Amino acid sequence: MATTGPIDLLPQSPTRTRSAVAPATPRVGHSRARRIATYVLFGLAILVIWESVKFVGGVPWRFQNVLGTDIDIEHFPPFRWAFASDLNLPHWWNILAALAAPVQRNAESTLAQFLVGAAFYTWREAVIGFIVGALLGLLLATVFVHSRLAERAFVPYVVASQTIPIVALAPMIVFAFGPNVTSVVVIATYLTFFPVTIAMIRGLRAPDPRALELMRSYAAGRWATYWKLRLPASMPYLFTALKIAATASIVGAIIGEGPGGIPNGLGRAIINFNQQYITGPEKLWAAILVASLLGVTFFVMIRALELVALRGRPGAAEG
Amino acid sequence: MTETAAAPVVRIQGVDKVFTSGTATTTALKGIDLEIRRGEFISLIGPSGCGKSTLLRVIGDLVAPTAGTVEVNGKPAVRARLDRDYGMVFQAPVLFDWRSVEDNVKLPLELMGYDSARRSARAKEMLDLVELSDFVKHHPYQLSGGMQQRVAIARALAFEPSILLMDEPFGALDEMTRERMNQEVLRIWEQTGITVVFVTHSIPEAVFLSSRVVVMSARPGRITDVIEIELPRPRGVETREERRYFELVTAVREALRRGDADGADGGAAGATSGTGASDGTDGGPSQAALDRARAEGGIG
Numbered sequence: 001m002a003t004t005g006p007i008d009l010l011p012q013s014p015t016r017t018r019s020a021v022a023p024a025t026p027r028v029g030h031s032r033a034r035r036i037a038t039y040v041l042f043g044l045a046i047l048v049i050w051e052s053v054k055f056v057g058g059v060p061w062r063f064q065n066v067l068g069t070d071i072d073i074e075h076f077p078p079f080r081w082a083f084a085s086d087l088n089l090p091h092w093w094n095i096l097a098a099l100a101a102p103v104q105r106n107a108e109s110t111l112a113q114f115l116v117g118a119a120f121y122t123w124r125e126a127v128i129g130f131i132v133g134a135l136l137g138l139l140l141a142t143v144f145v146h147s148r149l150a151e152r153a154f155v156p157y158v159v160a161s162q163t164i165p166i167v168a169l170a171p172m173i174v175f176a177f178g179p180n181v182t183s184v185v186v187i188a189t190y191l192t193f194f195p196v197t198i199a200m201i202r203g204l205r206a207p208d209p210r211a212l213e214l215m216r217s218y219a220a221g222r223w224a225t226y227w228k229l230r231l232p233a234s235m236p237y238l239f240t241a242l243k244i245a246a247t248a249s250i251v252g253a254i255i256g257e258g259p260g261g262i263p264n265g266l267g268r269a270i271i272n273f274n275q276q277y278i279t280g281p282e283k284l285w286a287a288i289l290v291a292s293l294l295g296v297t298f299f300v301m302i303r304a305l306e307l308v309a310l311r312g313r314p315g316a317a318e319g
Numbered sequence: 320m321t322e323t324a325a326a327p328v329v330r331i332q333g334v335d336k337v338f339t340s341g342t343a344t345t346t347a348l349k350g351i352d353l354e355i356r357r358g359e360f361i362s363l364i365g366p367s368g369c370g371k372s373t374l375l376r377v378i379g380d381l382v383a384p385t386a387g388t389v390e391v392n393g394k395p396a397v398r399a400r401l402d403r404d405y406g407m408v409f410q411a412p413v414l415f416d417w418r419s420v421e422d423n424v425k426l427p428l429e430l431m432g433y434d435s436a437r438r439s440a441r442a443k444e445m446l447d448l449v450e451l452s453d454f455v456k457h458h459p460y461q462l463s464g465g466m467q468q469r470v471a472i473a474r475a476l477a478f479e480p481s482i483l484l485m486d487e488p489f490g491a492l493d494e495m496t497r498e499r500m501n502q503e504v505l506r507i508w509e510q511t512g513i514t515v516v517f518v519t520h521s522i523p524e525a526v527f528l529s530s531r532v533v534v535m536s537a538r539p540g541r542i543t544d545v546i547e548i549e550l551p552r553p554r555g556v557e558t559r560e561e562r563r564y565f566e567l568v569t570a571v572r573e574a575l576r577r578g579d580a581d582g583a584d585g586g587a588a589g590a591t592s593g594t595g596a597s598d599g600t601d602g603g604p605s606q607a608a609l610d611r612a613r614a615e616g617g618i619g
Contacts (some may be wrong), residue, residue, distance in 0.1 A: 210409045213381050214511045217407040218427050313416050314460035
């Protein structure tokens with residue numbers, strides 16, 4: 001994703017005999033600062049475009065007594081686009097203002113505090129589902145890699161499971177496990193295990209056939225080959241899958257909270273603010289903002305874990 | 320290792336290997352008989368498709384023969400593998416890139432239940448042997464191709480196997496590095512007294528290293544000649560300039576050509592084999608030219 005030098009991608013050419021010490025990651029500070037600057041600039045660009053759209057196709061607005069003078073500024077956008085109305089696309093500063101305002105009339109906490117609390121709650125459900133799902137995916141892939149029969153028999157069902165819309169399945173899961181956190185976790189698990197299974201079937205088969213021959217020449221059994229070769233060799237695949245699974249588990253938890261009847265998480269907040277949309281669209285936007293920040297945060301956490309787990313490998317800084 | 324020097328380490332009798340895929344069958348090896356004595360340095364040389372790599376794998380019990388027997392240290396090859404009698408080195412170093420150089424060398428020791436102190440001691444000893452003591456904590460990708468291959472050799476020797484099986488170990492290296500590695504491998508062989516079976520495409524390499532060169536021919540893969548290399552040891556740069564060395568290089572080349580002509584069933588007899596070569600090179604008379612091309616082009 002980010003710009004890293006071509007240095008990490010150098011193939012192992014036999015003529016590379018000159019120096020044994022590879023340049024690790026040159027000018028780390030410099031490139032990091034640049035990356036952060038890129039993110040900030042991109043974020044600002046979105047805000048500018050957002051307001052430009054409203055400026056061109058939104059609703060009229062006026063400022064009276066600008067900066068204490070008696071000047072009034074009025075603006076009549078040349079177009080009237082429905083999607084740019086204050087209801088469909090609130091000014092982003094109004095969304096920020098809503099975050100700072102009390103969540104309800106006379107409430108002590110702000111909307112931001114409320115949403116962050118809800119996000120933590122949802123995240124806990126998602127993390128449990130994520131861990132269970134990742135372990136399940138790893139287990140399935142391990143079985144499939146060691147048994148062609150099991151692979152042929154079950155992989156089609158694993159794939160089919162993901163074609164069922166989660167909104168159709170969620171009520172059934174709640175019916176089975178009861179309206180509680182367990183159901184939410186099961187739904188998050190359901191969305192998590194799939195990418196891990198598929199990626200790990202590939203990852204556990206990633207070792208060079210000669211590496212497998214090598215293990216055979218050591219008279220290493222399946223178990224030793226799994227721990228010393230297959231599993232470590234699959235780590236790049238695992239982390240790619242975990243990054244997908246991390247965001248999927250958040251989505252699963254949010255969706256599951258509705259039918260699961262969980263009042264404390266982001267899912268319920270989104271449903272509530274949806275119903276109050278006509279009177280306060282900013283709240284729903286704020287909830288969506290927090291939900292996506294939660295997804296990004298979880299993703300970044302897995303990415304950090306990946307950097308630690310894959311350090312020392314070529315191309316570990318790619319990601 | 321109390322047996323007499325005359326007792327063969329490897330005894331191969333009547334080995335055939337037929338590969339079947341679908342309805343097609345390929346006879347990779349036909350009627351192979353070979354005895355390898357303790358402490359010998361044996362090279363297997365021949366054109367692509369002559370089954371030399373397959374023969375190496377049959378010896379190492381990585382491939383089961385269709386017919387015939389392979390005895391290693393007086394027991395079946397399977398037993399020898401389970402007893403960890405083999406050290407393997409492939410054309411690619413096959414190092415585990417998540418492990419440091421040191422930890423790569425320790426890998427077989429972990430599998431074989433060496434305790435941590437012995438693992439460290441052995442790894443240090445082996446890395447001293449291949450002269451990589453300064454790169455213990457490096458990761459494989461930080462090393463050059465030749466250095467990586469030395470790590471692979473250290474790893475193969477770490478658990479003191481009685482036979483070192485090397486499958487074109489320097490095929491991917493440039494000519495200069497290759498010659499240096501040849502010297503290195505001879506030094507290690509002399510220091511450890513290990514038996515080496517060495518697969519190669521290169522006539523000069525085979526002659527320089529070996530005590531005997533086993534010449535093979537394709538379709539079906541069989542042994543056509545065994546040439547005794549009685550060059551004095553220790554061998555060094557000057558060996559490559561001796562008249563006797565050149566005579567032996569010529570002898571091997573002619574043996575390859577003869578084997579090739581026999582195998583081509585009359586009609587297409589002659590110097591070339593070029594058909595159906597899967598791994599890119601042939602071992603015919605143009606081998607030296609190929610080696611030069613390989614060195615110049617930097618291809619592997």
